[in-house]
Amino acid sequence: MEKVNIAAESREGIGVKGALSKIRAEKKVPAVIYGGHKEPVSVTVTVKDLDKIVKAGKNTLVEIALGKENELALVKEIQYHAVTDNPIHADFQRVSMKDKMDVIVPLKLEGTPADVANYGAIIEHIMREIEVRALVSAIPHEIVLDITPMTINKGIVAGEVKLPEGVELLTDPEAPVVHLMIPKEEEAPAPVAADAAAAQPESSSTKGKKDEEGNLTKNAAAAPAKDAAKK
Incomplete structure (x- = not known):
């Protein structure tokens, strides 16, 4: 070391x-x-x-x-x-060179999975450090993780990280480290018809006003006829 x-x-x-x-x-x-x-x-x-x-x-x-x-x-x-x-x-x-220590070690990704080019996959690096136990002389500066074989169907968890000899994993073996994501395509908004506004149903408040205006018009038309009959 x-x-x-x-x-x-x-x-x-x-x-x-x-x-x-x-x-x-x-x-x-x-x-x-x-x-x-x-x-x-x-x-x-x-x-x-x-x-x-x-x-x-x-x-x-x-x-x-x-x-x-x-x-x-x-x-x-x-x-x-x-x-x-x-x-x-x-x-x-x-x-002490005789004692083991619990330390945090950085994870460095190496390689490019084929699905990045084939499907436009995006690499999502979830866990950037892992906790390990080792003698002081065996503690690594970093651990290199080759992600070339990874696919969109199979990510890598902590237990699958290859550790140097004499280094013991303390992080949860099932904790996700890295996986591939397929970006979602954005859906285009549906076209709005030109007469969509005209086809909108009338609101209750608008309809009420029209009814009231209609009644007033009819009453106003009936009033002169009643007056003429009296005369």
């Missing part, structure tokens, strides 16, 4: 106003090293060393030189500023 060597310094002035701003102004990042049945240690590491770890890939083993001692660790989290995207804090978990 690839290992990255970095140096760290014990962090002082914790809780002192302006201490963190001074650390970051020096191109350093506050961090903590914890786990391994030892007390947590607050340290600082350089931005350059953090970048080196990130470029090496997820689950990279890190050897941290701290004073006269060396600590073996994995990066559990790096926090970034919401605006500048600069690292603002890092968490390192101590590890």
